[in-house]
Amino acid sequence: MARKDMLIRNCWYVAGWSYQFSTDKPVQRMLLGEPVAIWRSGDGAIVVMEDRCVHRLAPLSLGRIEGNQIRCMYHGLRFNAAGRCTQIPGQEIIPATACVRTYPVVERNDWVWVWMGDPERADPSRIAQSKALDDPRWVLKTGELHYQANYELINDNLLDLTHLAYVHATSFGAGPAWAESRPKVEAIAEGVRSSRWIIRTPPVPPLGKAADHQLVDIWTSYDFVLPGVFLLYTGIFPAGTAERCRNAAPPDDLPTLFANFTSQAVTPTSATTTSYYYSWGPAAEHGDEQMAQAMIDVATGAFLEDKLMIEAQQRIIDCAPDARPMPTSADKAITIFSRLMRSQDSEAVWITKQRTETTLTD
Ligand code: FES
Ligand SMILES: [Fe+2]
Structure with a gap:
């Protein structure tokens, strides 16, 4: 094989310009073949999470930002900025496994940098x-x-x-x-x-x-x-x-x-x-x-x-x-x-x- 397709995980990747992400509406990006939803919580902090609701796997990028949380607009599950499910409409018990992955993210020099690898190794000095x-x-x-x-x-x-x-x-x-x-x-x-x-x-x-x-x-x-x-x-x-x-x-x-x-x-x-x-x-x-x-x-x-x-x-x-x-x-x-x-x-x-x-x- 002349060249293999290689994706390095432990790196900071540019997901777009800071001005492209707002508190109004999440945005979908593909990074290394993984769909992510990028949005700003009410305090302006940027959040990057797996674009896949834990319920029926619908994209959270079609969801609604509610203050510091995001609601999946298929059947209404709500998640906080850490990816933890905080509400299941009509159901009191929220399983501990009801979490979506979040990714380390840094805004620097107007770019949104996302770390796609091991979160423990996300060192902003490498940006x-x-x-x-x-x-x-x-x-x-x-x-x-x-x-x-x-x-x-x-x-x-x-x-x-x-x-x-x-x-x-x-x-x-x-x-x-x-x-x-x-x-x-x-x-x-x-x-x-x-x-x-x-x-x-x-x-x-x-x-x-x-x-x-x-x-x-x-x-x-x-x-x-x-x-x-x-x-x-x-x-x-x-x-x-x-x-x-x-x-x-x-x-x-x-x-x-x-x-x-x-x-x-x-x-x-x-x-x-x-x-x-x-x-x-x-x-x-x-x-x-x-x-x-x-x-x-x-x-x-x-x-x-x-x-x-x-x-x-x-x-x-x-x-x-x-x-x-x-x-x-x-x-x-x-x-x-x-x-x-x-x-x-x-x-x-x-x-x-x-x-x-x-x-x-x-
Ligand atoms: S797929 Fe998200 S609430 Fe059902
Ligand atoms: Fe060129």
Whole structure:
């Protein structure tokens, strides 16, 4: 088998944006093939629970939030935020087993992070360092896409940006240097860092002060960390800066002509489907809301280009699951990250590849 579908349980997964969950109505999400109901109790605290009522197994995401509790709207069983059944209409005795599973959840930087593994091991310090939407240094807008593809294909796409020269030549205006140069790739805690200069290249919009320059040097550096979070900084400098920096990272205090940051999360909703959440925008000193909106629109267009390719790639893989990929030197980050994923084997669930119909109700 060329690749097995592997889902790592003991990790924090992004289930969506904080603003998507309210005290009005629960929302269904699929995470690692498990349906969960996400809602806010009356005090605003977020709750993630198994989306399966203990009675006749109806989804609690079709239930009604009643203060700090949720009522299944099939036959009316009510559960508290810890998943314990607190009322069975017409029945006095509530069995001790009348509980639905709840999952550890943390809201951080506007993402809702859910721990799908052993609750004892849910350590919030392992949550990836994404940017908050109200971070004063950046102006960020958000987007999301839902894929009919295994999440590792999307991880692989983000771990090898040589594809920019081909998939995003127009949308991102990416030149051939993206394919012809190789980044510096290094292992970091829980992931891999990929950094490089793209030198003497014409600036493409949005430009900021880069508009005054015929050619610029672009520094890009991203961390890609478990289970699939991509954190990319891009800084644009006058041509010649890379040389002055001896091709190393520019000093933090070196002024940029333009800079932007994107946080992206790849979440397996099942073995064959994936959600992708992202924010992007300019540094506050270089751009405003309007520019941030223009950037996220370009990004969404570009990510749809990725989606077209990756879903088509998935269909080809499905035709011959035993066909093996042939790595190139551009695949170094993929190789390191894949090894890291496989080193988590004791925490992994190996699942049989099968196309399952999963639906997201929102
Ligand atoms: S299925 Fe939930 S109350 Fe019957
Ligand atoms: Fe891409």
